[in-house]
Amino acid sequence: MTTKGVHSVTEGGMWRQSFYAPPADTQGPRPALFVDRDGTLIELVPYLCESEKMKLIAPAVMAVRQANAVGIPVVVVTNQSGIERGYYDWKDFAAVQQAMVAELERAGAKIDAVYACASHPARNAPCRKPNPGMLLAAAEDNALDLSTSWILGDAATDLQAGKAAGLPKGWLAPGGYGTRDRERAHALACDTFSVCTDNTFNALAKALNERSTLAP
Numbered sequence: 328m329t330t331k332g333v334h335s336v337t338e339g340g341m342w343r344q345s346f347y348a349p350p351a352d353t354q355g356p357r358p359a360l361f362v363d364r365d366g367t368l369i370e371l372v373p374y375l376c377e378s379e380k381m382k383l384i385a386p387a388v389m390a391v392r393q394a395n396a397v398g399i400p401v402v403v404v405t406n407q408s409g410i411e412r413g414y415y416d417w418k419d420f421a422a423v424q425q426a427m428v429a430e431l432e433r434a435g436a437k438i439d440a441v442y443a444c445a446s447h448p449a450r451n452a453p454c455r456k457p458n459p460g461m462l463l464a465a466a467e468d469n470a471l472d473l474s475t476s477w478i479l480g481d482a483a484t485d486l487q488a489g490k491a492a493g494l495p496k497g498w499l500a501p502g503g504y505g506t507r508d509r510e511r512a513h514a515l516a517c518d519t520f521s522v523c524t525d526n527t528f529n530a531l532a533k534a535l536n537e538r539s540t541l542a543p
């Protein structure tokens with residue numbers, strides 16, 4: 328499964344992988360749903376590197392399915408500092424991802440691309456959230472329109488990365504650090520960036536349902 332699509336690891340330690348090319352009839356950049364991995368799409372396990380501990384979070388899977396249904400690409404953006412800390416390597420990361428993608432497929436959900444940043448927080452690398460590097464790279468690789476895209480994550484730093492990339496909205500997932508980061512997430516709201524922290528999965532499902540790539 329991990330051999331599907333093109334993947335590369337940049338010099339700065341960023342994993343860039345797109346599973347699908349934009350559809351041939353795509354006209355201009357498309358809105359995307361960026362989704363954090365740990366604590367959002369799968370249960371939070373610090374420095375997860377064993378695929379058997381990978382467990383999907385059901386409402387997040389539903390959100391992915393909903394995005395699939397309306398033709399909005401789903402892009403996973405995940406900090407993986409465990410790699411630069413030397414706790415595990417890209418091979419372990421790929422194994423966890425393979426399990427995740429397989430399980431998602433069984434649930435009728437697909438992700439379009441995956442970006443991961445291996446860097447240690449002390450380096451403050453451009454690709455490490457709260458910096459927007461992964462989102463910017465994803466936009467470039469997949470013809471995405473950041474100004475109409477959203478991000479779903481359990482940490483305020485996920486939403487912060489979205490805001491820094493010029494996204495108009497962030498959705499705080501309730502799992503992982505979602506409760507801890509509620510206030511911090513709210514504090515990011517401004518005229519150009521709105522934040523949803525209440526009943527997030529239901530609200531997101533409804534909002535996705537009302538969207539279509541034909542009328543972004």
Ligand SMILES: [Mg+2]
Nearest residue numbers: 363365366481
């Ligand atoms: Mg997270």
